[in-house]
Amino acid sequence: MDGKLVSTWYNLHSSVPESYVQPAERQPCNAVLSTIKTIPVIDLGGHDRDDIIRNIVKSSEEYGFFQVVNHGVAKELMDDTLRIFKEFHAMPANEKLIESSKDPNGSCKLYTSSGRNCADVAKYWKDSLRHPCPPSGEFTEYWPEKPEGYREIVGKYTQELRALGLRILDLISEGLGLSPNYFSEELSANPVLISHNYPPCPEPSLTLGASSHKDPNILTILFQEPNITALQVLKDGAWIPVEPIPNAFVVNMGLMLQIITNGRLIGAEHRVITNSSPNRHTIAYFINPKKDAIIGPAKPLASSTSQAIYPSMPFGELLENFMNKGPYFEAEFRL
Numbered sequence: 001m002d003g004k005l006v007s008t009w010y011n012l013h014s015s016v017p018e019s020y021v022q023p024a025e026r027q028p029c030n031a032v033l034s035t036i037k038t039i040p041v042i043d044l045g046g047h048d049r050d051d052i053i054r055n056i057v058k059s060s061e062e063y064g065f066f067q068v069v070n071h072g073v074a075k076e077l078m079d080d081t082l083r084i085f086k087e088f089h090a091m092p093a094n095e096k097l098i099e100s101s102k103d104p105n106g107s108c109k110l111y112t113s114s115g116r117n118c119a120d121v122a123k124y125w126k127d128s129l130r131h132p133c134p135p136s137g138e139f140t141e142y143w144p145e146k147p148e149g150y151r152e153i154v155g156k157y158t159q160e161l162r163a164l165g166l167r168i169l170d171l172i173s174e175g176l177g178l179s180p181n182y183f184s185e186e187l188s189a190n191p192v193l194i195s196h197n198y199p200p201c202p203e204p205s206l207t208l209g210a211s212s213h214k215d216p217n218i219l220t221i222l223f224q225e226p227n228i229t230a231l232q233v234l235k236d237g238a239w240i241p242v243e244p245i246p247n248a249f250v251v252n253m254g255l256m257l258q259i260i261t262n263g264r265l266i267g268a269e270h271r272v273i274t275n276s277s278p279n280r281h282t283i284a285y286f287i288n289p290k291k292d293a294i295i296g297p298a299k300p301l302a303s304s305t306s307q308a309i310y311p312s313m314p315f316g317e318l319l320e321n322f323m324n325k326g327p328y329f330e331a332e333f334r335l
């Protein structure tokens with residue numbers, strides 16, 4: 001079943017195949033759970049702008065994660081988008097493959113596990129659909145055309161998520177003393193959307209849906225299907241569950257934002273566990289820089305009083321280092 005989507009065969013087994021069994025130290029049954037039961041929730045509809053900024057900065061410093069409510073994205077659009085992706089993953093495998101292989105250069109793709117099967121110690125219990133979603137509309141011609149309405153609904157959703165992401169980044173900029181629109185040009189020019197499908201798993205205690213990782217980008221906005229808790233955030237060596245709040249988004253800092261803020265905001269480690277039922281869907285919107293954008297500590301945050309702890313280099317180069325070195329990258333990267 002190498003390379004085959006988990007969704008095509010998961011229900012044929014009463015135990016997980018050996019290749020999906022994680023090493024003991026990573027198995028959820030051996031995890032240290034945090035005494036902190038939840039990550040901060042921020043009401044973006046509140047009237048006290050300074051208070052919102054303070055809360056965002058504090059949560060980003062302490063957790064690297066928070067949820068937002070009253071964010072302005074319409075519930076109908078969120079429902080429609082979730083429905084489209086659930087329908088997509090429920091289509092027959094050959095149809096999913098056709099709909100996700102329209103670009104000969106592979107900008108849009110459907111993959112299983114991490115998509116990097118060679119390097120992984122064990123496989124991950126998920127299938128994912130990934131494609132760029134830049135504001136220019138470039139690449140839209142390669143997006144799936146099924147389920148019906150895909151391009152229209154996902155196009156609208158990614159526009160709204162871009163606006164929300166830039167709004168949050170502006171609040172962060174203001175809170176940290178960076179110039180307004182610091183992130184609105186080349187640092188956010190290459191957004192990517194990933195729709196994850198985590199099928200039911202017969203042995204959740206032994207498997208993972210996604211590895212413990214930091215997102216290698218600026219900021220991620222995640223829409224989780226309600227009612228199923230599976231995302232966990234690492235804080236002080238222990239895991240905090242991120243319980244879905246209806247119509248909320250989960251926001252997390254990427255490693256690039258950690259570097260730009262000279263380590264002040266943290267790109268926290270997180271992972272996904274599996275559940276014995278039912279299917280879980282999430283939609284991740286990644287704010288990514290252009291390949292040649294220089295990533296390094298912002299001047300106001302790395303001065304004579306707090307020296308730069310990271311070097312500066314083009315995003316593309318940084319990403320390559322990150323992909324090759326994985327978890328050891330960060331320690332080696334610090335100056």
Ligand code: OGA
Nearest residue numbers: 196215231270272282284
């Ligand atoms: C990711 C991620 C979490 C989830 O896509 O980087 O961490 O619950 N997703 O799907």
Ligand code: NI
Nearest residue numbers: 213214215270
């Ligand atoms: Ni992630």
